[in-house]
Amino acid sequence: MSNQFWSVLTAFAGSSLLNLGQGFQKWGLSFPKEKPVKRWAIWGIGLPMMVGATFLLQHATSLGGASLVGSMFGTGLAALTLFSIFVMKEKSGIGEIVGVGIILGSSILIGAFSGDAGTESVINFMSLYIYCGAIVATLVLTSLIFRNKTAIMGILLGSLAGGLGGFVTLFQKVTTSNTIGAVSVFANPFFYVWVALSFISFGVLQLAYGKGKAIHILPAFSASAIVVPIIGGVVCFSETLNLFQWAGAAGTLAGVILISMISVKGAGKEEHK
Numbered sequence: 001m002s003n004q005f006w007s008v009l010t011a012f013a014g015s016s017l018l019n020l021g022q023g024f025q026k027w028g029l030s031f032p033k034e035k036p037v038k039r040w041a042i043w044g045i046g047l048p049m050m051v052g053a054t055f056l057l058q059h060a061t062s063l064g065g066a067s068l069v070g071s072m073f074g075t076g077l078a079a080l081t082l083f084s085i086f087v088m089k090e091k092s093g094i095g096e097i098v099g100v101g102i103i104l105g106s107s108i109l110i111g112a113f114s115g116d117a118g119t120e121s122v123i124n125f126m127s128l129y130i131y132c133g134a135i136v137a138t139l140v141l142t143s144l145i146f147r148n149k150t151a152i153m154g155i156l157l158g159s160l161a162g163g164l165g166g167f168v169t170l171f172q173k174v175t176t177s178n179t180i181g182a183v184s185v186f187a188n189p190f191f192y193v194w195v196a197l198s199f200i201s202f203g204v205l206q207l208a209y210g211k212g213k214a215i216h217i218l219p220a221f222s223a224s225a226i227v228v229p230i231i232g233g234v235v236c237f238s239e240t241l242n243l244f245q246w247a248g249a250a251g252t253l254a255g256v257i258l259i260s261m262i263s264v265k266g267a268g269k270e271e272h273k
Helices: 003-029 036-063 066-071 075-086 094-112 125-145 150-177 189-209 214-237 243-271
Strands: none
Touching (some): 003 036, 003 066, 003 075, 003 189, 003 214, 036 066, 036 189, 066 150, 066 243, 075 094, 075 214, 075 243, 094 243, 125 150, 150 189, 150 214, 189 214
16 A cells, blocks of 8 residues: 555544544533533543644654645544534534535545655745745734634634644654754754644644634634645645545535534524523
């Protein structure tokens, strides 16, 4: 089997583990503050899951391109949706099931048509720095504009956290490509860049939880984490995806958007009861 195929499988596992970790944190925060032990114990279960997921995703980038790994990022939302339905006992409808089906079907499409082409990355560092700076500046500026609108701020901060998570994928690819000739991963300065970005992304996500509902924030996180590395891989690394992989990436994003819209609509109905 090709490296791209194994990259898809590893990215699927990493993304699912990451979102399940977020699911445990979401579950923990759903308990009242009067039960701090249970609240934070369940929340804490998500931490090692998210750390493990990060290293799985790094391995995925060493096997395939950043854009390929990014296209699989939304598969984790399918796992989170199933977790919410079967563990947290949240109500679900046909829309969520269809969204999960679209995401899983898209991931199969990406994996089935993953060959050896497009795995080599030619890194343009100047484009990478400009791209990352432009994305962060746009999201931060937008957050400042809407700083007095709490619900929108939560979604924007979730998007910023997802974008930073997308940068993690890009800099993991830089690390695994070892373009600077470091003798080990730990001697590569870009290793510490993506580790720092992981912590910052985690911190911004926690801040987002204080501004809005997790059911609104996590889909925004996932959508941003999909789009940023796909575009970054193409623009900054000269990577390519074949037609079927692009279709799978579009399907994954469509599934994320569908689940997001239904989640927001459902939450709105609950608030008006």
